């Protein structure tokens with residue numbers, strides 16, 4: 364095609380004779396065996412790949428280490444401090460999930476300091492947060508089992524304070540503390556459930572501030588950044604920008620935050636309503652893996668069905684396609700199946 368008369372002819376020699384594309388780089392040599400480091404855990408010599416974490420090394424030794432904010436598919440943020448260990452020569456206890464194991468390191472996972480620290484972490488959480496649903500979904504065990512192991516007493520700070528009114532915690536200003544009045548009570552994050560859309564609810568009375576939802580909404584998966592941590596200290600909370608409702612926020616309803624939430628604070632509306640009605644029954648649910656029909660990516664969907672209706676959709680975190688993440692269609696677009704007329708099965 365000739366150039367329009369109004370445009371000057373191309374004279375740039377680079378554009379007229381573009382350089383040849385660089386050839387593909389030579390193939391990398393076969394990967395060498397990983398360098399190993401030698402350390403001790405609880406007095407026992409161990410060998411671990413260089414670059415692995417103390418938690419990796421503990422798990423390789425079969426040492427059950429409590430974690431609340433850790434998730435294989437997310438960058439460790441080390442905020443819950445449930446996994447802390449004692450390392451010889453280190454002043455403070457170190458988070459096992461994010462600290463790399465070094466040559467010559469001497470790690471203690473069950474010393475008095477470690478047990479005390481884990482106990483207090485569990486007591487602070489257990490006294491202020493509704494952990495009723497945290498047990499079955501914490502990956503390494505149940506909160507109740509860890510509480511028993513470390514002797515955590517959720518009632519030691521007194522009876523729980525009154526729940527906050529709707530929006531009260533969201534309105535707190537960072538750094539503004541008020542002296543407690545009357546008999547001492549245990550501070551609580553109890554507050555009404557946020558219901559502002561028909562796909563999922565946010566029950567921050569169950570939030571342990573593990574940051575997993577923030578990570579999944581941000582750089583680790585979704586890159587939408589609809590939620591973040593607002594406030595400081597005990598007023599810290601998960602919030603949309605300016606605390607607007609989800610429909611007014613940047614949320615695209617992928618539900619990846621629900622997929623990583625370990626406490627049931629984020630929950631499908633279908634599950635929430637069934638739990639409210641007392642009809643949610645995991646033992647009566649069929650769980651089936653299939654491939655999402657919406658596009659060609661081929662995401663693995665795990666359908667949770669009860670009474671011949673899909674009640675929830677997840678994706679396996681070890682799926683190489685999804686790593687547990689989906690989009691709004693795969694996660695929530697199942698109503699058309701539920702709305703199909705039931706076809707009687709013919710025998711024979």
Ligand code: SF4
Pocket residue numbers: 576579580585587588589590613614615616617618619620621
């Ligand atoms: S549903 Fe997706 S976009 Fe919305 S807050 Fe959760 S992770 Fe972020």
Ligand code: SF4
Pocket residue numbers: 569570571572573574575576577601620623624625626627628629
């Ligand atoms: S809402 Fe769930 S995932 Fe998000 S910080 Fe709270 S407990 Fe963690």
